[in-house]
Amino acid sequence: MVSTKVDLCGMTLDNPVMAASGTFGYGYEFAELFDINMLGTFSFKGTTLEPRFGNPTPRIAECREGMINSIGLQNPGVERVIDEELPKLAKCLHKKVMANIGGFSVEEYVEVSRRLDKCDQVGWLEINVSCPNVHGGGIAFGTDADAAAQVVAAVKEHVSKPVIVKLSPNVTDIVAIAKACEKAGADGISMINTMLGMRIDLKKRKPVVANKMGGFSGPAVFPVALRMVYQVYEAVKVPVIGIGGISTAEDVIEMMLAGATAVQIGAMNLVDPYICKEIVEQLPVTMEKYGIGSLSDIIGGAH
Ligand code: SIN
Numbered sequence: 256m257v258s259t260k261v262d263l264c265g266m267t268l269d270n271p272v273m274a275a276s277g278t279f280g281y282g283y284e285f286a287e288l289f290d291i292n293m294l295g296t297f298s299f300k301g302t303t304l305e306p307r308f309g310n311p312t313p314r315i316a317e318c319r320e321g322m323i324n325s326i327g328l329q330n331p332g333v334e335r336v337i338d339e340e341l342p343k344l345a346k347c348l349h350k351k352v353m354a355n356i357g358g359f360s361v362e363e364y365v366e367v368s369r370r371l372d373k374c375d376q377v378g379w380l381e382i383n384v385s386c387p388n389v390h391g392g393g394i395a396f397g398t399d400a401d402a403a404a405q406v407v408a409a410v411k412e413h414v415s416k417p418v419i420v421k422l423s424p425n426v427t428d429i430v431a432i433a434k435a436c437e438k439a440g441a442d443g444i445s446m447i448n449t450m451l452g453m454r455i456d457l458k459k460r461k462p463v464v465a466n467k468m469g470g471f472s473g474p475a476v477f478p479v480a481l482r483m484v485y486q487v488y489e490a491v492k493v494p495v496i497g498i499g500g501i502s503t504a505e506d507v508i509e510m511m512l513a514g515a516t517a518v519q520i521g522a523m524n525l526v527d528p529y530i531c532k533e534i535v536e537q538l539p540v541t542m543e544k545y546g547i548g549s550l551s552d553i554i555g556g557a558h
Contacts, residue, residue, distance in 0.1 A: 257539050257542045257543060257547065257548055257549065257550075258548065258549040258550065258551070259271070259535075259538050259539065259542070259550050260549075260550070260551065261295070261516055261517055261550055261551045261554070262516070262551065263295075263379070263417075263443070263494060263496075263516055263517050264379060264417035264419070264442045264443055264494060265417070266351060266378055266379075266417075268295035268296060268517060269293075269295060269350075270294070270295045270535055270538060270550070271295050271507065271511065271515070271516065271517035271518055271550060272294055272295050272507060272517075272518060272520065272531055272534055272535050272538070273294060273295045273296050273297050273298060273353065273496070273517055273518065273519045273520070274294060274297035274298070274519065274520055274521075274524055274531050275297075275298055275498055275519035275520060275521035275524075276298040276299060276300060276301050276353075276355035276381065276383070276421075276519075277300055277301060277324075277326065277355075277521070278520070278521045278522065278524040278525055279297045279298075279299070279300075279524055279531075280299070280300055281299050281300060281336075281340040281341070281343065281344050282297055282299065282344045282347065282348050282352065283343045283344050283346070283347050283348075285524075285528060286347035286348070288528055288529065288532075289529060289532045291347060291348055292347075292348060292349055292350060293532060293535050294531055294535060295517055296348075296350055296351060296352055296353055296378065297352060297353065297519075297531075298352075298353035298354075298355045298381050298445075298519060299336075299340070299344070299352055299353070299354060299355060300330050300355065301328050301330060301355045301356070301357040301383050301386065302330050302332070302333050302336050302354065302355065302356055302357065302367055302371070303328055303330055303332065303333070303356075303357045303358060303359070303363065303367065304332065304333055304358070304363045304366055304367050305332050306330065306331050306332035306335065307327065307328050307329055307330055307332070308327075308329060309326050309327040309328065309329030310325050310326060310327030310329075310388060310389075310465065310466045311465040311466065312465055313463060313464055313465055314326050314327070314464060314465065314466070314469070315464070315469075316453075316454040316463035316464050316469065318452075318454060318471065318473065318475070319475070320473055320474045320475035321471055321472055321473020321474060321475045321476065321500070321522060322471070322472065322473055322522055322525065323449075323452050323453065323454060323463075323464060323468075323469040323470065323471050324388070324449065324469050324470055324472070325388045325464045325465070325466040325468070325469030325470070326388060327388045327389055327466070328357045328386055328388070328389055328392075328393070330357075333366075333367045333370050333371065334370075336371075337370060337371070337374060341374060341376055344376065345376055348376075350378075351376065351377065351378025351379070352376055352377060352378065353377075353378060353379045353380075353381050353419070354371040354374070354377045354379070354380050354381065355381045355383050355421070356368050356371065356380060356381065356382050356383060356410075357383050357386055357389075357392065357393060358383075358392055358393075358396075358406070359389070359391055359392035360392075361405055361406055361409045362409075363392075364382060364406050364409065364410055365409050365410055365412075365413050368380050368382065368410045368413065368414050368418075369413045369414060372413070372414035372415060372416050377416060378416065378417075379416060379417045379418075379419050379442075379443070380410065380414060380416050380417070380418050380419065381419045381420075381421050381445055382406060382407065382410055382418060382419070382420045382421065383421045383448070384396040384397030384402075384403050384406055384420060384421065384422070384423070385397040385421050385422055385423035385425075385447075385448035386448065386470075387423065387425060387448070387449060387451045387468070387469070387470045388466060388469060388470060394423050394425065394448075397421075397422055397423040397426075397432070397448075398423060398425060398426050398432075399432075400431050400432045400434075400435035400436075401435065403420065403422075403432050403435060403436050403439075404435040404436055404438065404439035405439070406420075407420050407436045407439040407440055407441045408439040408440055411439070411440040411441075417442035417443060418440065418441055418442050418443075419441065419442060419443035419444065419445050419496065420436045420441045420443075420444055420445070421444075421445040421446065421448055421498075422436075422444060422445070422446040422447060422448065422487075423447065423448050424446070424447035424448065424449075424450050424476075424479060424480070424483060424499075425450060425451050429446065429447075429483050429486065429487060430486050430487055430490045433446070433487045433490060433491050434490055434491060437491045437492070437493050441493060442493055442494075443493050443494045443495070443496060443516075444487060444491060444493060444494075444495050444496070445495075445496035445498055445519065446480070446483055446484060446487065446495065446496070446497070446498060446499075447476070447479070447480045447483055447484075447498055447499045448470065448498070449469075449470025449471055449472045449476075450470065450471045450472070450476055450479070451468055451469075451470065451471070452468065452469065452470070452471030453467060453468045453469070472499065472500065472521050472522040473500055473522040473523070474500045474502050474522075474523075475500060476499045476500040477499055477500030477501065477502075477506060478500075479499065480497060480498060480499025480500060480510075481497070481499070481509060481510060481513050482513075483499075484497045484510060484513045484514050484515050485513040485514055485557070485558075487514070488513065488514020488515075488555050488558065489514070489558065494516035494517070495514050495515050495516060496515060496516065496517045496518065496519055497510035497511070497513065497514075497515030497517075497518045497519075498518065498519040498521060499521075500522070501518050501519075501520050501521075501523070501534075502520075502523045502530065502534075503534065503537070504534050504537035504538045504540075504541035505541060506518075507534060507538065507541075508541060508542070508545065508547065508550075508553065511550060511553050511554050511555075511556070512553055512555070512556045512557040513555075513557055514554065514555040514557075514558070515554070516554055520534065538550075
């Protein structure tokens with residue numbers, strides 16, 4: 256009998272498989288398809304202080320082995336998330352959820368975190384300093400070690416739940432940013448968010464996405480994400496959540512060998528809404544195939 260349990264910041268996950276923010280809504284939409292309690296947990300749609308309509312359309316461009324999105328942090332705002340979305344989620348998820356938090360100022364990150372920290376359902380706060388699709392927020396904080404650390408330190412002062420900071424791959428030295436966030440008090444690092452990319456429509460001779468550029472994700476980014484997780488694992492002591500192009504149980508194991516304590520599945524949820532379920536079901540069989548008795552024993556095993 257294999258064990259898929261892992262510990263994430265003092266809380267046990269039944270397995271390391273989470274759905275990534277922005278690809279799983281507020282969970283109840285997917286609960287119509289399968290029992291979402293079979294997941295480790297998931298990170299809900301990035302939430303800001305005020306409601307946001309998001310970027311102009313088209314916001315999606317298909318690519319070989321992935322996709323580009325430029326959603327622009329569309330969400331109903333923290334008040335409605337707490338009053339309307341979380342109660343709907345409570346009916347179908349009986350474990351803690353990860354709250355993903357976006358912002359345009361340090362104060363906004365703090366205020367949204369403070370409010371979500373008070374919600375019983377929320378187990379972890381994932382601070383998104385890496386959205387590439389908005390101006391003056393998200394990635395503007397995540398590409399500068401001092402700015403990212405400032406957000407983390409300010410949030411930590413006002414919350415009691417573990418703070419996980421979601422990092423951008425669109426930087427020269429992700430290790431320096433991860434270390435600055437750890438020093439500022441981050442309890443974990445999730446990485447990577449999407450890579451800035453674009454497509455051009457040959458007939459129109461114009462960018463496919465209205466915002467011209469967007470975040471590229473999907474199986475093609477897996478080796479890049481794996482490399483970055485490997486590097487960051489060597490530099491920090493806090494847990495790392497590996498994200499980027501994961502589409503099989505083998506990918507989960509590979510990411511854990513690189514140093515991930517847990518993983519998030521993103522783009523593939525949009526291709527196959529059952530992908531997380533399938534990966535969770537495949538994990539024990541795949542562990543047996545590679546002689547793994549306990550997943551928590553293999554974290555960082557490739558170092
Ligand atoms: C978006 O809403 O534009 C995507 C979120 C993100 O990439 O962090």
